[in-house]
Amino acid sequence: MPTSLLEENDGTDASAKDVLSPDCPSRIVFGRIGERWTMFVILALEPGPMRFTALKARVGVITPKVLTETLRALEGDGLVSRRAFVESPPRVEYALTPLGRSLLEPIAAMRAWAEAHVPEVLESRDRALS
Amino acid sequence: MPTSLLEENDGTDASAKDVLSPDCPSRIVFGRIGERWTMFVILALEPGPMRFTALKARVGVITPKVLTETLRALEGDGLVSRRAFVESPPRVEYALTPLGRSLLEPIAAMRAWAEAHVPEVLESRDRALS
DNA sequence: GATACTGGTTACTTCAACGGAACCGATCTC
DNA sequence: GAGATCGGTTCCGTTGAAGTAACCAGTATC
Numbered sequence: 001m002p003t004s005l006l007e008e009n010d011g012t013d014a015s016a017k018d019v020l021s022p023d024c025p026s027r028i029v030f031g032r033i034g035e036r037w038t039m040f041v042i043l044a045l046e047p048g049p050m051r052f053t054a055l056k057a058r059v060g061v062i063t064p065k066v067l068t069e070t071l072r073a074l075e076g077d078g079l080v081s082r083r084a085f086v087e088s089p090p091r092v093e094y095a096l097t098p099l100g101r102s103l104l105e106p107i108a109a110m111r112a113w114a115e116a117h118v119p120e121v122l123e124s125r126d127r128a129l130s
Numbered sequence: 131m132p133t134s135l136l137e138e139n140d141g142t143d144a145s146a147k148d149v150l151s152p153d154c155p156s157r158i159v160f161g162r163i164g165e166r167w168t169m170f171v172i173l174a175l176e177p178g179p180m181r182f183t184a185l186k187a188r189v190g191v192i193t194p195k196v197l198t199e200t201l202r203a204l205e206g207d208g209l210v211s212r213r214a215f216v217e218s219p220p221r222v223e224y225a226l227t228p229l230g231r232s233l234l235e236p237i238a239a240m241r242a243w244a245e246a247h248v249p250e251v252l253e254s255r256d257r258a259l260s
Numbered sequence: 261g262a263t264a265c266t267g268g269t270t271a272c273t274t275c276a277a278c279g280g281a282a283c284c285g286a287t288c289t290c
Numbered sequence: 291g292a293g294a295t296c297g298g299t300t301c302c303g304t305t306g307a308a309g310t311a312a313c314c315a316g317t318a319t320c
Contacts, residue, residue, distance in 0.1 A: 025248035026169060026241050033240075034164015036278075039156065052297055063279060064298060078254030088287045089296040099250055106239040110163075111156050113236040118155035120229055124208030166308070182267055194268060196308065218317050219266040 032077065037062060037070045039107070042096065045080065046104060049095035079103060162207065167192060167200045169237070172226065175210065176234060179225035209233060 032038055037059070044050070044058045056067055071094060074080035079100035085091040096104075162168055167189070174180070174188045186197055201224060204210035209230035215221040226234075 023252075025244035028248050028251060029240060029244040030163060030169055033160055039160055053295085063281095065280090065300090066278065068298060069277090076255055076258040077251045079251075084297090087296095088285095089294095090286085090298085092297065099247060099254075102247065103243060106236070106243040109236040109239040110159060113233060114155035114159040117229060117232065118158050121158060121207045121209075122153075124229075125206055128206040183265085193309065193311095195270090195310090198268060199307090214267090220268090220316085222267065 032073070033107070035070070035073070037066060038074065041067070041070050041074065042079070042100060042103065042107070045094060045096045045100070049083075049093045052092050052094070055094060074100070162203070163237070165200070165203075167196060168204065171197070171200050171204065172209065172230060172233065172237070175224060175226045175230070179213075179223045182222050182224070185224060204230070 040059045040062070041055070044055055050058070052064075052067070055071075056062060056064065059067065062070075071080060071082070075082050078097055081095050081097050083093045083095075085093075170189045170192070171185070174185055180188070182194075182197070186192060186194065189197065192200075201210060201212070205212050208227055211225050211227050213223045213225075215223075
């Protein structure tokens with residue numbers, strides 16, 4: 001059983017460390033999707049496999065360095081696959097794995113909430129400034 | 131209609147800026163929940179109103195400074211409310227607003243995915259290291 | 261009269277993400 | 291032989307979030 005997100009116990013030091021444990025599933029997931037470019041790359045790959053340059057164009061203003069970093073991280077997490085063809089000029093195709101594709105579902109739920117409620121959030125932010 | 135998360139157009143410069151627009155709803159939401167402590171605070175408040183010190187104890191190792199910053203940000207977004215009672219010693223109660231409470235739903239979806247699939251992610255990370 | 265509790269604030273430091281620009285080897289085109 | 295394409299890599303600098311530690315006023319308790 002994974003460690004819990006919050007302490008439900010008596011607050012001894014031993015378990016207090018679990019709160020921030022890198023093994024906490026929610027922390028892992030929210031940490032990854034909180035990174036600036038993760039969402040863009042995953043959503044850009046939704047239609048199907050794509051080459052590096054096409055991906056870069058689709059995401060928009062991302063630099064090649066950051067795109068590479070993001071892709072390596074997602075590959076390491078098993079969310080994205082990388083296929084390099086030995087040709088010249090080189091060709092590399094990135095695609096969502098089934099695991100990565102399954103993540104699209106909760107993302108969609110979060111996006112739906114965002115579309116529905118962000119106007120309220122922005123309104124609240126405006127009020128907070130005044 | 132809000133700006134889209136990705137470019138579906140011809141890639142002219144004018145619309146390219148919208149991709150990273152601070153008005154993009156998904157960016158706003160994922161930006162906020164990606165921040166390190168947001169999730170802990172929101173989930174800690176799920177049972178009901180809570181005082182600063184109790185909240186701090188429940189979240190675990192968070193410093194008062196960071197907790198204050200997080201609460202102020204959530205308050206500014208209209209997700210958390212703050213009620214100060216003029217007493218001594220001072221008493222302050224924080225609670226989820228209805229808007230904040232509505233966010234618990236997509237968060238639960240994401241947590242469910244996390245609980246179900248993070249073992250695969252960790253396994254993939256282990257493989258990537260070898 | 262000293263101590264602790266409450267809900268913070270302030271100043272300083274550290275660290276990782278992110279961005280900019282230049283560069284690479286191999287191949288194909290002009 | 292000059293330039294473009296592809297998929298990156300390398301170096302350097304900036305920035306903002308987070309952590310550490312000390313401190314505060316007012317009251318109640320010992």
